[in-house]
Amino acid sequence: MLKKRAQQVLSPVLSRFHELDIQSGKGCYLYDQANIAYLDFGSGIAVTSTGHCHPKVVAAVQQQVATLIHPSIAVGNTDVVINCAEKILSLFSVGDYSVFFEQSGAGAVEAALKLAKYVTKRHHVLAFEGGFHGRSMGALSVTTSKKAYRDHVGPMLEGVSFFPFPNTYRSLNEDVTDISVAAYIDTLKHSKAIHSGLAAVIIEPILGEGGYVSAPIEFLQCVAELCKQHNVLLIVDEVQSGIGRTGTWFQFQKANIVPDIVTLAKGLGSGMPIAACVAKTEFMNLWDKGSHGGTYGANPVTCVAASATIDVIAKQLSSISDLAAYAELVLEPLRSHIYIGDIRVEGLMIGIECVKDKQTKEPYPDMVADILKKCLENHLIVLSCGIHSNVIRLAPPLIISQKELKHGLMILIEAIYDYH
Numbered sequence: 001m002l003k004k005r006a007q008q009v010l011s012p013v014l015s016r017f018h019e020l021d022i023q024s025g026k027g028c029y030l031y032d033q034a035n036i037a038y039l040d041f042g043s044g045i046a047v048t049s050t051g052h053c054h055p056k057v058v059a060a061v062q063q064q065v066a067t068l069i070h071p072s073i074a075v076g077n078t079d080v081v082i083n084c085a086e087k088i089l090s091l092f093s094v095g096d097y098s099v100f101f102e103q104s105g106a107g108a109v110e111a112a113l114k115l116a117k118y119v120t121k122r123h124h125v126l127a128f129e130g131g132f133h134g135r136s137m138g139a140l141s142v143t144t145s146k147k148a149y150r151d152h153v154g155p156m157l158e159g160v161s162f163f164p165f166p167n168t169y170r171s172l173n174e175d176v177t178d179i180s181v182a183a184y185i186d187t188l189k190h191s192k193a194i195h196s197g198l199a200a201v202i203i204e205p206i207l208g209e210g211g212y213v214s215a216p217i218e219f220l221q222c223v224a225e226l227c228k229q230h231n232v233l234l235i236v237d238e239v240q241s242g243i244g245r246t247g248t249w250f251q252f253q254k255a256n257i258v259p260d261i262v263t264l265a266k267g268l269g270s271g272m273p274i275a276a277c278v279a280k281t282e283f284m285n286l287w288d289k290g291s292h293g294g295t296y297g298a299n300p301v302t303c304v305a306a307s308a309t310i311d312v313i314a315k316q317l318s319s320i321s322d323l324a325a326y327a328e329l330v331l332e333p334l335r336s337h338i339y340i341g342d343i344r345v346e347g348l349m350i351g352i353e354c355v356k357d358k359q360t361k362e363p364y365p366d367m368v369a370d371i372l373k374k375c376l377e378n379h380l381i382v383l384s385c386g387i388h389s390n391v392i393r394l395a396p397p398l399i400i401s402q403k404e405l406k407h408g409l410m411i412l413i414e415a416i417y418d419y420h
Helices: 002-009 055-065 079-090 105-120 137-141 181-191 217-229 251-255 300-336 365-377 402-418
Strands: 022-026 029-032 037-040 097-102 124-128 160-163 198-203 233-237 261-264 275-280 340-346 349-354 383-385 391-394
Touching: 037 402, 055 300, 079 097, 079 275, 079 300, 097 105, 105 124, 105 137, 105 198, 105 233, 105 261, 105 275, 181 217, 198 217, 217 233, 217 251, 300 340, 300 349, 300 402, 349 365, 365 383, 365 391, 365 402, 391 402
Parallel strands: 124 160, 124 198, 198 233, 233 261
Antiparallel strands: 022 029, 029 037, 097 275, 261 275, 340 349, 349 391, 383 391
16 A cells, blocks of 8 residues: 555665555564554664664653754753763773764764774775675765665775675685684784774674674674774774674673774664764864764754663663573574575574575575565564675564564574475
8 A cells, every 4th residue: 555655755766675564563563554463573674672662762752852852962962962972871881982973873984984084184994895884975985785885876985995704604705715713813914904004994793784794702802902003993883783782782892892983873762863973082082173063963852762772771681692592592403404504693683594505605595585575474574684685684672572582483484494
């Protein structure tokens, strides 16, 4: 019903996983116009971390909308904005940081790149193959997760170079033959990819759009150490992995590293458009007044949503690792399936890589597309990712129960076993 109307008014450039006629959402479920419930393992692309319309988030937003919507941070401070920044900074156990609010992950990355170049007076940036940092031109210049994102819109920003992401299942670079953690680290050290001419290194601790692939802890530690040695700023993009999704507030905390800049968005606002560029205060203080800004940043409504989100997740955080362990246990039998190449579980970021042949590891995107459709027929929403679109992506709300998690996984497993 809505598809035809959408085609008449919305740009066709928008890519879709599904085309449901969505009416409402509550908890871990979306409801269509016939009031049929769909268990949502996509969470609005890892956004609705507290589920749909969590009562505490709704109450906070409703109260704020009735009080003050947008005074502009350029006009004055509001208690709720400062409170939100304080809550975000409380999640950083080490380091002295300050917050710059944005509306999207891409905006946060743009701010991070701009800050790094501004304070170092250098212009070269190292990124990683398969990374996704956004679709605006600066963020896109450090993004390679999909060729289509960069087609026909060049040239990209000058001074960006790429290093192979440490994927220990398959290399995204055909020149890389040894995919051991030790080999990636050795190559990074000897290639001198990180050098004193760089303004920054930007890395996702877990590839998001690139396939839900975790960077090994030792590799992240090596990157951080090399950045420190060469006085290069380290930007960690936690837009998809941050705010509790992996069982800690931030994935980088598992490596005990201290980034110079961290970008946040997606799960930060439970669906409200809020993002943040969080950087060490010593660097923020070097950013001359007026060098950067934004009309909608630090919006009171989105900030109260983020504050409520953090409060809800704080009570759930300790159980995320248990849910992840349960998911791994349930999915374990799939490892022997003829078309399952790899299963990656990092908190509630779960990637299941489908291949036509386990030896050649030839990607199997057609299978993934079919699985997504089959799951939807059985009222389960799952998404895909990966540079070949051959990874089943699971990112359920962080408030999901073990019963709901099991139900969704059973639907998925049945769809996989029924394939062909």
